[in-house]
Amino acid sequence: MPARILDNTDLAILALLYQDARLNNKDIAEQVGLAPSSCLERIKKLQADNIILGSQLRVDLQALGGNIQAMISVRLSDHNRTTVDGLQQKWNSLPEVISLYHMGGNLDFLMHVSVSDTAHLRDFVFDQITAINEVNHVETALVYEHLLSPTLPSV
Numbered sequence: 001m002p003a004r005i006l007d008n009t010d011l012a013i014l015a016l017l018y019q020d021a022r023l024n025n026k027d028i029a030e031q032v033g034l035a036p037s038s039c040l041e042r043i044k045k046l047q048a049d050n051i052i053l054g055s056q057l058r059v060d061l062q063a064l065g066g067n068i069q070a071m072i073s074v075r076l077s078d079h080n081r082t083t084v085d086g087l088q089q090k091w092n093s094l095p096e097v098i099s100l101y102h103m104g105g106n107l108d109f110l111m112h113v114s115v116s117d118t119a120h121l122r123d124f125v126f127d128q129i130t131a132i133n134e135v136n137h138v139e140t141a142l143v144y145e146h147l148l149s150p151t152l153p154s155v
Contacts, residue, residue: 013042074138
């Protein structure tokens with residue numbers, strides 16, 4: 001099925017929700033120039049068409065004890081679907097993992113993690129990554145600051 005073509009009103013609704021998913025329907029409708037009932041129907045259609053996939057809560061990781069964030073790049077020696085799918089499922093379920101990217105190029109995975117301290121980071125890398133036989137290379141880089149763009153990407 002071809003992708004749905006979004007009009008300027010759909011894009012305006014998406015941009016507002018991308019910036020703040022907590023906005024209520026009345027405020028969105030007012031900002032895009034629609035009646036609240038029409039705006040709600042558009043939002044429901046965007047959800048039904050899997051254009052809006054959900055929303056996420058952003059929290060201060062330090063308030064949860066996550067004092068260090070890191071990006072961990074992983075290269076595998078075995079690239080079969082079973083291995084890749086199994087590692088994605090395993091790693092994405094770990095509480096330290098914020099985001100997991102399956103990559104093309106010389107990296108297979110890029111993992112954004114939050115840990116309490118350097119010992120936690122070391123143990124995480126040893127116990128959850130390098131202990132896996134298919135992993136043949138790991139690099140870790142500390143994250144000084146993590147910013148999310150408030151602007152809906154244009155394609």
